[in-house]
Amino acid sequence: MTTANCIEESKKNQENHENPSEKTEKKTKKKAPFSFMKSAFAGDIAEEIIFPYPQQSKEEKEETQLFLKELDKFCRENIDGAQIDLDAKIPPEVIQGLADLGVFGLTVPEEYDGLDVSYTFFCQAIGIIPRYCASLAATVVAHLSIGTKALYMFGTEDQKKRYYPKLVTGEWIAAFSLTEPQAGSDASGIKTSAKLSEDGKHYVLSGEKIYVTNGGFASFFTVFAKINSGDEEEKGFTAFIVTKDMHGVSIGKEEKKLGLKGSSTTPLLLDNVKVPVDNILGQKGKGFKIAMEVLNTGRLGLGGICAGGVKKAIEGSVQYATQRRQFGMSLSEFGLIQKKIARMGVLTFAMDSAVYLTAGLADRKDIDFSVESAICKVFTTECAWEIINETVQIFGGSGFIADYPYERALRDARITMIFEGTNEILRLFIALAGMRNVGEYFKKLGQAINQPLQSLGFLYEYFSGQVISSFVKEKINNASAQLSSEAAIVQKYIPLLNQAVEKSIRTHKKEVIHQQFILERVANMAISIYTLAACISRVDSSLRQGKTEADLDQEFTMLKTYAFIAEASLQENYQSLTNNCDKEIQKVSAFLCAAEGYPLPDVI
Amino acid sequence: MKIVVCVKRVPDTATKIKVGAEGNVIDTKDVEFIPSPYDELAVEYAVRIQENQSDVEVVIVTLGPAEASTEKVLRRCLAIGANRAILIESAGTDHDPYVIASALANTIKEESPDLLLFGIQAIDDDYGQVSSITSALLDMPLLWGVSEPLELGGSTVKGRCEVDGGVEILESSFPCAASIKGSITDIRMCPLIKIRRASKKEIKNVSAQLEDSALSVEKLELPAERVGGRIVGQGADAVPELFRLLREEAKVL
Numbered sequence: 037m038t039t040a041n042c043i044e045e046s047k048k049n050q051e052n053h054e055n056p057s058e059k060t061e062k063k064t065k066k067k068a069p070f071s072f073m074k075s076a077f078a079g080d081i082a083e084e085i086i087f088p089y090p091q092q093s094k095e096e097k098e099e100t101q102l103f104l105k106e107l108d109k110f111c112r113e114n115i116d117g118a119q120i121d122l123d124a125k126i127p128p129e130v131i132q133g134l135a136d137l138g139v140f141g142l143t144v145p146e147e148y149d150g151l152d153v154s155y156t157f158f159c160q161a162i163g164i165i166p167r168y169c170a171s172l173a174a175t176v177v178a179h180l181s182i183g184t185k186a187l188y189m190f191g192t193e194d195q196k197k198r199y200y201p202k203l204v205t206g207e208w209i210a211a212f213s214l215t216e217p218q219a220g221s222d223a224s225g226i227k228t229s230a231k232l233s234e235d236g237k238h239y240v241l242s243g244e245k246i247y248v249t250n251g252g253f254a255s256f257f258t259v260f261a262k263i264n265s266g267d268e269e270e271k272g273f274t275a276f277i278v279t280k281d282m283h284g285v286s287i288g289k290e291e292k293k294l295g296l297k298g299s300s301t302t303p304l305l306l307d308n309v310k311v312p313v314d315n316i317l318g319q320k321g322k323g324f325k326i327a328m329e330v331l332n333t334g335r336l337g338l339g340g341i342c343a344g345g346v347k348k349a350i351e352g353s354v355q356y357a358t359q360r361r362q363f364g365m366s367l368s369e370f371g372l373i374q375k376k377i378a379r380m381g382v383l384t385f386a387m388d389s390a391v392y393l394t395a396g397l398a399d400r401k402d403i404d405f406s407v408e409s410a411i412c413k414v415f416t417t418e419c420a421w422e423i424i425n426e427t428v429q430i431f432g433g434s435g436f437i438a439d440y441p442y443e444r445a446l447r448d449a450r451i452t453m454i455f456e457g458t459n460e461i462l463r464l465f466i467a468l469a470g471m472r473n474v475g476e477y478f479k480k481l482g483q484a485i486n487q488p489l490q491s492l493g494f495l496y497e498y499f500s501g502q503v504i505s506s507f508v509k510e511k512i513n514n515a516s517a518q519l520s521s522e523a524a525i526v527q528k529y530i531p532l533l534n535q536a537v538e539k540s541i542r543t544h545k546k547e548v549i550h551q552q553f554i555l556e557r558v559a560n561m562a563i564s565i566y567t568l569a570a571c572i573s574r575v576d577s578s579l580r581q582g583k584t585e586a587d588l589d590q591e592f593t594m595l596k597t598y599a600f601i602a603e604a605s606l607q608e609n610y611q612s613l614t615n616n617c618d619k620e621i622q623k624v625s626a627f628l629c630a631a632e633g634y635p636l637p638d639v640i
Numbered sequence: 641m642k643i644v645v646c647v648k649r650v651p652d653t654a655t656k657i658k659v660g661a662e663g664n665v666i667d668t669k670d671v672e673f674i675p676s677p678y679d680e681l682a683v684e685y686a687v688r689i690q691e692n693q694s695d696v697e698v699v700i701v702t703l704g705p706a707e708a709s710t711e712k713v714l715r716r717c718l719a720i721g722a723n724r725a726i727l728i729e730s731a732g733t734d735h736d737p738y739v740i741a742s743a744l745a746n747t748i749k750e751e752s753p754d755l756l757l758f759g760i761q762a763i764d765d766d767y768g769q770v771s772s773i774t775s776a777l778l779d780m781p782l783l784w785g786v787s788e789p790l791e792l793g794g795s796t797v798k799g800r801c802e803v804d805g806g807v808e809i810l811e812s813s814f815p816c817a818a819s820i821k822g823s824i825t826d827i828r829m830c831p832l833i834k835i836r837r838a839s840k841k842e843i844k845n846v847s848a849q850l851e852d853s854a855l856s857v858e859k860l861e862l863p864a865e866r867v868g869g870r871i872v873g874q875g876a877d878a879v880p881e882l883f884r885l886l887r888e889e890a891k892v893l
């Protein structure tokens with residue numbers, strides 16, 4: 037996904053939001069609220085979207101808890117993560133056990149014998165698996181979150197009837213195949229082609245896909261290809277269902293990897309594969325939008341995995357730190373270790389808060405959560421990396437030794453910052469998707485400049501700041517009084533985010549999409565704002581349920597600590613918009629690239 | 641055939657127990673509750689009977705507070721496969737065994753089961769008396785401590801019961817009661833679809849006039865925290881000191 041793709045993606049998501057599915061439109065009748073973060077970029081605090089913090093119904097909560105217990109027990113008794121890593125293979129009994137529990141039906145509609153659970157349920161369930169084996173978690177989400185997701189969202193009844201019976205039982209494993217050797221982040225550059233056969237019954241697919249998770253044993257592939265056609269509508273790319281039994285499908289060699297060794301990653305080779313026209317997912321030419329919507333929910337799922345998985349590392353860290361003694365004291369008595377442990381806890385608190393707020397938004401089905409899910413992906417994958425890295429540090433030498441599970445955890449965690457959209461690309465997406473909304477506003481302003489007389493009032497208002505303050509909410513009214521100093525941080529930085537965005541659009545106009553130093557800072561501000569707002573809303577809801585500040589001592593302390601971390605990051609990113617060494621950075625990078633390495637001689 | 645299984649909710653064995661402010665009860669705030677494991681086995685066993693015979697209904701009866709945590713325990717039993725559940729509402733579960741047994745018996749009487757199952761004891765207070773008193777109040781013979789699946793005939797039940805130092809083979813006519821030991825069956829994995837089906841099954845709340853407990857808990861105390869071992873010295877020279885400490889500090893000699 038290039039920068040242009042980011043904008044493209046942000047547009048698609050907006051279109052999607054503007055045309056909510058008919059079902060929800062009928063049900064709610066009301067115009068769906070906008071996204072919390074996209075509003076924030078415009079300086080508006082759309083607090084009604086995030087307050088109160090979403091809650092599962094009593095029945096759903098009960099169902100979730102009973103299932104999580106069952107899943108946890110199964111994993112504890114049947115999964116040997118170290119062995120799976122060594123063998124680079126997940127035993128079939130483990131897959132079968134998960135299938136028996138109903139895991140492969142979690143995201144299948146009930147009419148196809150699935151369980152169709154909410155995102156809130158889903159994120160919790162897949163947060164259990166990585167505590168035992170991250171390779172297995174990747175395998176499961178590649179099937180559920182991305183492999184079968186386009187079928188769920190865009191499949192026809194006929195397609196669902198054909199494929200769900202095998203997918204829901206785990207008999208068929210699914211994969212999602214977008215990446216190609218020349219098209220990774222820049223997904224629009226895929227070359228796999230689809231040509232309509234002369235009789236009009238098939239598309240003939242040819243091309244090479246790489247890095248397909250589950251490739252080695254999947255039977256069902258969601259494949260993206262470009263239709264060779266002069267038709268404008270069909271340009272762009274299209275999603276196809278390809279099955280392994282189709283003539284011309286072959287699977288390349290297993291890749292050897294740094295981590296997730298138990299998961300399968302292979303090329304998928306398509307050599308004149310005849311795919312029936314009935315196997316097109318969604319509309320022709322709309323494949324990019326489909327891929328982005330699938331990844332949108334996939335990223336939220338990855339958030340669930342990271343937020344859940346780190347709890348195992350924390351358990352290990354705390355146990356070791358309280359038992360291991362050096363200098364006559366346990367490690368947990370040393371300030372530097374306490375700092376690590378506390379930060380693990382606080383980041384996890386923020387990860388959970390953001391993921392389950394976003395899951396709740398996703399469950400409403402009438403709201404755009406694309407920026408929020410990208411925030412969750414970037415934030416949780418980086419927190420998970422930090423937490424596992426610090427776990428290795430707390431374990432000292434043992435952390436590095438393979439008898440302990442943390443070197444494996446570190447290897448497994450690394451990929452999360454790369455796949456499902458690299459964190460660089462997602463930062464650009466967060467900033468640009470937010471800016472696009474503000475950009476629309478500027479367009480209106482552009483018209484005003486062209487028609488000065490009629491629009492004088494409008495311009496005057498804008499420059500005096502009245503437009504903003506007339507339709508924008510600048511205060512959080514919903515948060516309980518005890519949370520006012522944390523809410524004040526969000527209240528302070530949302531207008532500053534808006535100002536930063538407006539200033540950069542004004543300065544750089546269309547070129548703003550190439551100002552990556554700015555975009556990154558804007559994205560970092562958005563990440564801190566959203567994660568802190570999520571923590572505030574979460575604690576606020578607990579207060580409103582009748583708990584007292586004393587009951588919530590742990591939550592309050594974590595919130596205060598996270599607010600401190602978030603504020604520091606906001607300050608730093610905001611200040612470095614104006615006070616930075618970007619020019620020097622560009623120059624140094626250019627020196628190195630020109631020298632094809634480090635440019636200076638070794639110092640004697 | 642109708643099978644009633646009595647189930648008690650107990651704190652999860654993984655829960656860190658805290659003593660409440662009153663000093664004689666467990667602080668149930670933040671405590672996870674589970675069906676007492678022997679009771680859960682009795683439910684599983686009843687469901688297995690149901691799977692192998694036509695026309696068996698399995699009904700769960702519990703006594704406890706009408707709150708989400710009790711309901712969750714019942715849902716768990718319904719997810720294993722029981723058909724419906726009855727919750728006898730009471731403030732807590734810390735009554736004496738006779739009081740609990742009479743409340744259970746009153747409710748069970750109306751159900752007139754053919755077979756009444758209990759776990760051999762609850763794992764929180766370990767009284768192990770409720771099965772005996774309840775079946776006595778209901779005038780039902782009790783097969784106590786059944787360790788293997790019952791032989792269910794047309795009109796009789798035969799059970800192998802483990803007693804101290806031996807085995808008793810008991811036979812009874814229907815209706816009859818049995819308390820179940822750990823070895824009778826094992827708990828199977830419970831797929832989500834069964835959990836979901838359980839959410840639609842009936843839980844009936846009934847109120848109970850509980851008698852006053854004759855037995856009351858005076859005080860609960862957590863076991864003293866274990867302190868690590870200590871090396872008092874080396875070789876023969878250390879022996880007198882070791883004896884002194886064993887006598888004076890550890891007070892074991």
Ligand SMILES: Cc1cc2nc3c(=O)[nH]c(=O)nc-3n(C[C@H](O)[C@H](O)[C@H](O)COP(=O)(O)OP(=O)(O)OC[C@H]3O[C@@H](n4cnc5c(N)ncnc54)[C@H](O)[C@@H]3O)c2cc1C
Nearest residue numbers: 038039212213214215220221247248249455456458460461
């Ligand atoms: C284990 C594993 C499993 C995978 N599973 C799947 C799967 O199931 N299905 C699938 O389709 N793909 C899968 N992938 C592919 C994965 O999604 C891509 O590797 C990822 O999108 C990055 O693409 P790339 O490798 O081509 O890197 P590039 O796109 O070449 O990126 C290289 C670096 O440049 C940065 N970069 C690129 N463009 C920009 C820009 N515009 N601005 C700033 N920085 C930029 C990137 O952030 C990255 O740091 C998998 C990969 C791995 C390793």
